[in-house]
Amino acid sequence: MQRQRNGLQKLAGLLEIPQDIVMDLPRITMLGNKQLLVENHKGIIEYTPSLVRIKLSQGELIVKGSGLTLGNFQAEQILIEGTVREIQYDT
Amino acid sequence: MILNLTNYMSGTVRVCVRGAMPEKFINLCIAQHIFLWGITKIDDDFYVSMRLTDFFRIRPIARISRVQIHAISHKGLPFLLKKVKRRKMLLLGAIMCFLMLNVMASYVWFVDVIGLKTLPSSRVKEIAYENGLRPGISKDSIMAKQIEKEILVSMPEVAWVGVTLSGTRAVIEVVEKTMPKQEDKAPANIVALKDGVITEYIVLAGQGTVKKGDTVKKGDILVKGIVPEQVMTNELGQPIINNNVPQVIKANGIIKARIWYEGYGEAELSTPVHQRTGKREMAVLVDIGSNQLSLKRAYLDPNASFEHEVVYKKLPFWRNSGITVESTINIYHEVNTLWVEKTLEEARDEARSKALASVQSIIPETAHVISRNSEVLQTSETNLVRVKVSIETIEEIGQSVIISNQ
Numbered sequence: 091m092q093r094q095r096n097g098l099q100k101l102a103g104l105l106e107i108p109q110d111i112v113m114d115l116p117r118i119t120m121l122g123n124k125q126l127l128v129e130n131h132k133g134i135i136e137y138t139p140s141l142v143r144i145k146l147s148q149g150e151l152i153v154k155g156s157g158l159t160l161g162n163f164q165a166e167q168i169l170i171e172g173t174v175r176e177i178q179y180d181t
Numbered sequence: 182m183i184l185n186l187t188n189y190m191s192g193t194v195r196v197c198v199r200g201a202m203p204e205k206f207i208n209l210c211i212a213q214h215i216f217l218w219g220i221t222k223i224d225d226d227f228y229v230s231m232r233l234t235d236f237f238r239i240r241p242i243a244r245i246s247r248v249q250i251h252a253i254s255h256k257g258l259p260f261l262l263k264k265v266k267r268r269k270m271l272l273l274g275a276i277m278c279f280l281m282l283n284v285m286a287s288y289v290w291f292v293d294v295i296g297l298k299t300l301p302s303s304r305v306k307e308i309a310y311e312n313g314l315r316p317g318i319s320k321d322s323i324m325a326k327q328i329e330k331e332i333l334v335s336m337p338e339v340a341w342v343g344v345t346l347s348g349t350r351a352v353i354e355v356v357e358k359t360m361p362k363q364e365d366k367a368p369a370n371i372v373a374l375k376d377g378v379i380t381e382y383i384v385l386a387g388q389g390t391v392k393k394g395d396t397v398k399k400g401d402i403l404v405k406g407i408v409p410e411q412v413m414t415n416e417l418g419q420p421i422i423n424n425n426v427p428q429v430i431k432a433n434g435i436i437k438a439r440i441w442y443e444g445y446g447e448a449e450l451s452t453p454v455h456q457r458t459g460k461r462e463m464a465v466l467v468d469i470g471s472n473q474l475s476l477k478r479a480y481l482d483p484n485a486s487f488e489h490e491v492v493y494k495k496l497p498f499w500r501n502s503g504i505t506v507e508s509t510i511n512i513y514h515e516v517n518t519l520w521v522e523k524t525l526e527e528a529r530d531e532a533r534s535k536a537l538a539s540v541q542s543i544i545p546e547t548a549h550v551i552s553r554n555s556e557v558l559q560t561s562e563t564n565l566v567r568v569k570v571s572i573e574t575i576e577e578i579g580q581s582v583i584i585s586n587q
Contacts, residue, residue: 133208139222161218162211169218 114147118177126153126170126177134160134168142170149181192233192257195219200248203227209242210235233259289323290316290349298357300338305353308332314344314351323351368429371404371579373397377438380575387432397438397578406432406584429584436579439551442544444570446535448528451520451564455488460515462487468507479513487513525566529557532568540572548576 095113102112110117110130119127128144128151135143135150137160142153158172198206203222207229210217215238219230231239233255243250265272292314294302309315312328325344332342332353341356371387382393387404391397407427464479481487492510523531533555544550551573558567 133211134204137204137207137220137222137227160207160220162216164216165211165214168211 116146123174128168152178189257192259194236194255195230195253197251198227198248202246206246206248287320289318289351292351294353296355367583368406369431369581369583370402370406371432372582373401374578374580375440377440379438381437383435385433403436404432404434406430438578440574442540442572444536444540446532447567448532449564450528451522454519454521455516458515462513464511466509485515488516528566532566536568536570548574550574
């Protein structure tokens with residue numbers, strides 16, 4: 091499994107294909123500490139105004155902050171608005 | 182922007198999600214392509230916004246995730262339409278307002294005539310009225326070309342006319358012809374306009390009565406408006422006395438004369454100048470009907486001197502038809518009086534320019550000025566400088582005066 095993944099990564103690098111498509115990785119876009127857009131996620135695990143846990147293909151993404159609100163204007167996207175203080179990967 | 186617009190068109194609902202697994206509800210919604218936004222959590226309750234069409238699809242999802250859904254608020258076009266459906270007269274009123282505006286704007290309400298100099302506008306308006314251009318007529322029925330033609334035909338003094346519509350106002354623009362001056366052919370004498378000594382004397386028509394170098398007074402006849410008599414002599418050399426009444430004609434000629442003008446001016450060596458100190462007092466009076474009401478009184482220092490200014494305010498008459506409401510504002514500017522001293526030369530120049538100005542106004546523009554003299558008059562007053570100016574000109578003094586039939 092791990093070897094297959096490494097091979098895919100090499101192939102993607104060779105063909106210059108964006109790796110997030112090949113490897114099913116999340117694409118995270120941040121706008122200062124105001125907005126956080128997560129694409130290619132697998133759902134929400136937990137949500138409170140100070141903590142958001144998002145399930146990824148491997149592990150989860152933990153966003154800490156204050157006054158966080160969620161929204162999605164397109165499928166497979168999550169937009170977190172509020173004041174983001176901390177982002178953490180948990181595998 | 183477009184997203185907001187589509188949201189508005191389809192209508193949005195904000196719901197309260199309460200139950201065991203609200204996160205699961207959100208995940209399922211995302212999986213079903215139900216767009217959610219503004220998700221917040223207040224005391225274990227989730228508040229979510231969604232579209233109205235999606236609101237009817239979440240029932241199975243709510244059942245699976247075991248949550249209860251309560252709609253809290255809603256906005257958007259579908260809800261507005263529902264409200265309007267209940268208040269049909271409101272919509273009717275809006276439509277009526279729009280229609281009225283449209284209908285009223287398709288009529289002419291004012292007719293204006295511009296560009297007239299000597300002709301009365303009432304005549305132009307009358308012709309326009311007869312040809313259908315009158316207040317209260319539909320714009321479509323106005324035949325501008327025909328009205329223009331009609332005005333041109335019935336008013337020969339008009340060179341060009343244009344009828345244009347701007348909004349509810351019809352403007353008739355008129356350009357008048359400049360007619361050549363009609364020369365008066367009535368028999369006339371040439372009479373002196375001013376006192377003077379004649380320097381040039383050319384008679385073109387009529388009988389001369391004076392000669393070059395003569396001094397004439399104002400009102401003297403210079404050229405008589407009659408056909409000059411030929412003195413006939415018989416064979417003995419005696420003049421034949423002609424008893425015929427001489428034929429009267431319009432006299433014509435070029436008569437120039439030397440004319441003297443005198444002007445006088447004076448200037449003070451020290452003059453008072455009033456300067457505003459910036460301090461001012463205001464008194465406000467309001468007239469309502471026949472009653473006068475003092476809103477503010479002015480408290481003036483009895484020792485100071487003031488400049489008085491009156492501002493008079495009145496509402497336009499159409500807002501003031503019932504009881505007249507007018508206000509009078511008296512403004513008192515406090516002034517300081519300063520004495521400005523002038524040198525003798527300055528005062529003399531000022532007096533001279535005053536004197537010249539007083540003369541200049543009576544000298545015609547065509548006059549040819551020969552000499553200009555000024556002299557300072559000796560006076561007993563020490564504060565005054567008096568200057569006399571004399572100007573000598575040569576100018577046309579003939580004036581046609583119609584011979585009255587007696």
